[in-house]
Amino acid sequence: MITAGTTFGSDVDDIDVLVDDPLAQLVRWLPADDGELRPLAALSTIGRDGIPSLRHVLVSDRDATGLFFHTDSASEKVAEIAANPVAALSVAWPEAGRQLVARGIVERVSTASAAEAYRRRSRYLQILAWLNTADNARLPADDRRHLWAEFDKTHPTLDPPERWAGFLLRPLTLTFWRGDPLGQSVRQHYTLTDGRWSGRILAG
């Protein structure tokens, strides 16, 4: 016999209830998390060759406007966003039986807001933001580690490098997937039209 917890997910409440404000639900699904591996999302942008680009990034924060991530402004994703300011982002929690997919418009956040997120990053990630360049990547590993140790020693406190950039994904569609250990998985799919969200239930 299948019982709760023995298959995909343990979160079985509210699966049939469409909500008026899916962004509030998104905020509930993505709790504030100061851990180094805070929610990890697959982030898709449109490659400059027209093929989707995909990589994982940390979801730095979320609020009623959408999802925030931070990156290096010299990165490919930033060039792609500049050319096509749209993205899709997905987070999965298999153990809870949840997946969130957001698709929408991407905009850059203020320098002050990005700096605030930088301050919340671990020391490791703060140093990485400074040293994570293509030139450094081409050095032998020993040289990279030496550079890191020297930088760490000589920079007890750090402000963000100029390349540090924050982005907000403002969702136009939101899809909440819920596994049900006792039955079929289902999705709530929401679309924003003229400032109003409408939702429908889809097969999982």
Ligand SMILES: Cc1cc2nc3c(=O)[nH]c(=O)nc-3n(C[C@H](O)[C@H](O)[C@H](O)COP(=O)(O)O)c2cc1C
């Ligand atoms: C666990 C994990 C967390 C990551 N977090 C970030 C992040 O928050 N920001 C970021 O720019 N890259 C992050 N990366 C690296 C990206 O996946 C990617 O390699 C990098 O951003 C370059 O991507 P691009 O060339 O497509 O722009 C992370 C990778 C992993 C595996």
